[in-house]
Amino acid sequence: MAGTVLDSSLAPFGLILVLLFGLTFGSFANVLISRVPDKESLWTRSNCPHCDREIRWTENIPVLSYILLKARCAGCKAKISFIYPAVEIAMTALFILPFLIFHSWHQTILWLIFSLFGLPLVVIDLKLHRLPDTLTAPLFISAFIAIILFSIQEGNFSRILPSLIGCVSLVAFYFAVALISKGGMGMGDVKLSAAIGLASGYFGVSAVLVSSFAAFFLGSFVGILLMVVGKAGRKTAIPFGPFMIIGQFISIATIAHTYFNFG
């Protein structure tokens, strides 16, 4: 842990804090996943989707409540999907990881921004084949604000132009693919590519390329795999957003790492 963004003397306390933040944002990600696609308010209390019973705070503790309730609603005993604790655990892992391995706050903050909006986007895209603007827009704005703040903090604005070039070129590329593929790639993917191009452009051209190559490599690999096991045909639409976000995580973790340590 020495030398990572988490100062070693504060490490145990810091890690517990990061863990609590991860669980809390994981819980909030579940709210986003269930409400954003239907444009419901995010600030009202949650109800059981089966019996409409209001969920008490004691039944809403990340992961723990799922275990204590034995995966069933306290009112009607309807089964609670494993997706809820899975999202909470995944978000917690995404929060802890950068603090253990990254040496730069820029890398860590962009990773956290992509975790916060990316994880709900992945789940919604897998479930509904959609990437709502309500999530891709704040992802873009957060990444943009982060890059401006990094530049102000460093007193060096030379990374803003590569970021914008990354953004424009990736959007142009995805837009062309969307036109050619006639619905294979959607406008949601094009909008998501704006945030990805902007954030990876900050780390240079190679980061944009790694992010995109990883997405297309993983996408084709999984597509072929699904065809081989007979789960997909030539015409099956496979959501591409999850691969774009995984590609972006790979890019932040690898290229951004070399950029800050050797570049």
Ligand SMILES: [Zn+2]
């Ligand atoms: Zn219920």
